[in-house]
Amino acid sequence: MGSARVVFVDDEPRVCSVVAKTLERADLNVLCFHNACECLSYLASESCDLLITDVRMPEKSGIDLLLEVKERLPWLPVLLVTGYGDVPLAVRAMKAGAADFIEKPLERDTFLLAVQSLLTEGSKKSALEKCSLTQTELKVLFLLFDGKSNREIGVELHRSPRTVEVHRRHVMQKMNASNIVELLRRAVEMGLLQSNPH
Secondary structure: OOOOEEEEEOEEEEEEHHHHHHHHHHHEEEEEEOHHHHHHHHHHOOOOEEEEEEEEOOOOOOHHHHHHHHHHHOOOOOOEEEEEEHHHHHHHHOOOOEEEEEEOOOOOHHHHHHHHHHHHHOOOHHHHHHHHHHHHHHHHHHHHHHHHHHHHHHHHHHHOOHHHHHHHHHHHOOOOOOOOHHHHHHHHHHHOOOHOOO
């Protein structure tokens, strides 16, 4: 990982400071910006190996930044930092080309692992590809990513909330995920989002 250049964008100076120290200890060159426009100006003339951006920022959001970067530098991996309530937003970001997303508050080891994995472009597809979801389980998965509750999913699929809960449990087990964030990451790794008609 050594000497790779990482650009981090967050409108909170304290967050930038903590993240910069964490990444520098991992032997990375880090440059922080407090808004998307400064970052875009920098990327117009300089290169970096990984862009990490917060989703919620004034003026231009992390999603806006992602879309512009993907247009100008389609090869640059972008890691999004998002609040736990932003799962539908994160799904949109993945479809727009984000390489991964990580939940706030940032947990040091998880964060470094995500950064390392994107920098080394490790092949993440493995046994996950062998998991076989039924059509109903796939529908439940996509509706979960739309931010719907078990009750709302039940209404849409004409199933009781209890039946939806059983399907949801099967989805989590088959995808080897213990929460919605892991579930989204697994779905991205398997290319499931690309096939989601939503």
